[in-house]
Amino acid sequence: MKTLNHMRLQFDARPENESFARIAVSAFAVPMNPTMDVLSDVRTAVSEAVTNAIVHAYREQGGVITLEAALREDGMLLLDIADQGCGIADIEQAMQPFFTTQPEKERSGMGFAVMQSFMDDVRVRSALGQGTTVHLEKRVRALPETAPDVPVM
Amino acid sequence: MLTHVRKRDVLLVRLTGELDQCSASGIRRDMDALLSDTRIRHLVLDLGDMPFMDSSGLGVILGRYRMLQLRGGTVSLMHLSPQVKRVYDLSGMAKIIPVIEEKEAEE
Numbered sequence: 001m002k003t004l005n006h007m008r009l010q011f012d013a014r015p016e017n018e019s020f021a022r023i024a025v026s027a028f029a030v031p032m033n034p035t036m037d038v039l040s041d042v043r044t045a046v047s048e049a050v051t052n053a054i055v056h057a058y059r060e061q062g063g064v065i066t067l068e069a070a071l072r073e074d075g076m077l078l079l080d081i082a083d084q085g086c087g088i089a090d091i092e093q094a095m096q097p098f099f100t101t102q103p104e105k106e107r108s109g110m111g112f113a114v115m116q117s118f119m120d121d122v123r124v125r126s127a128l129g130q131g132t133t134v135h136l137e138k139r140v141r142a143l144p145e146t147a148p149d150v151p152v153m
Numbered sequence: 154m155l156t157h158v159r160k161r162d163v164l165l166v167r168l169t170g171e172l173d174q175c176s177a178s179g180i181r182r183d184m185d186a187l188l189s190d191t192r193i194r195h196l197v198l199d200l201g202d203m204p205f206m207d208s209s210g211l212g213v214i215l216g217r218y219r220m221l222q223l224r225g226g227t228v229s230l231m232h233l234s235p236q237v238k239r240v241y242d243l244s245g246m247a248k249i250i251p252v253i254e255e256k257e258a259e260e
Contacts, residue, residue: 015173015174015175016175018175018207019173019175037235040205040235040236041239043205043236044205044207047173047205047207048207048208051173051174051207051209055174105212106212106213106216107212108209108215110211110240110243110244113243114208114240114243117243118239
């Protein structure tokens with residue numbers, strides 16, 4: 001299927017880039033006329049994925065995060081958020097709600113649960129010592145036959 | 154950023170801005186400084202000026218709940234934005250940390 005637009009961002013795994021990443025992705029998706037709710041779901045999921053890279057993959061020691069986004073002609077936003085951090089030993093366990101490797105830091109363990117609940121598809125590829133890529137998909141433009149008459153941003 | 158009002162053993166904290174992992178440590182530090190006064194038993198968080206929160210915010214709220222629970226106190230929330238409410242509802246935390254109305258907060 002045809003890709004309408006594509007971008008690739010690389011930024012440091014620093015906490016202040018959490019808001020940068022979610023604003024960048026939401027601005028990228030705006031031409032598809034998403035509803036406010038859809039944009040807010042995307043922002044939240046991006047925030048979770050980028051936070052995971054910063055605090056888990058790189059253990060807050062810094063590194064590089066690559067964020068790739070594409071808008072497909074069928075109205076889907078596709079995201080790949082990748083790090084070259086420590087990797088996830090057990091992806092299934094990591095995705096369990098409330099599971100966290102850092103309870104002492106008051107992590108909620110809800111990062112992947114938020115991504116799964118707010119996005120249409122979440123896929124995780126990870127290799128220990130090599131890094132993790134989180135793939136997220138969300139329909140950002142309503143299907144033509146069901147397009148609701150909603151105000152856009 | 155936060156501002157606060159105290160009435161007897163109730164601390165009302167109004168949070169502004171976005172609550173993510175980046176802002177969480179500062180908000181946690183400021184709240185804990187206020188909560189170090191152990192006469193405070195109840196915390197009401199007014200999120201009316203906080204349009205965005207991710208799961209890092211859930212961790213902050215849950216952490217303060219655990220702290221006040223040890224004192225026999227409570228935590229409640231008010232004025233959740235639609236986005237904050239979605240994250241909050243997903244967590245199931247509303248069972249232990251209720252969302253209250255303005256009137257209830259004044260009582």
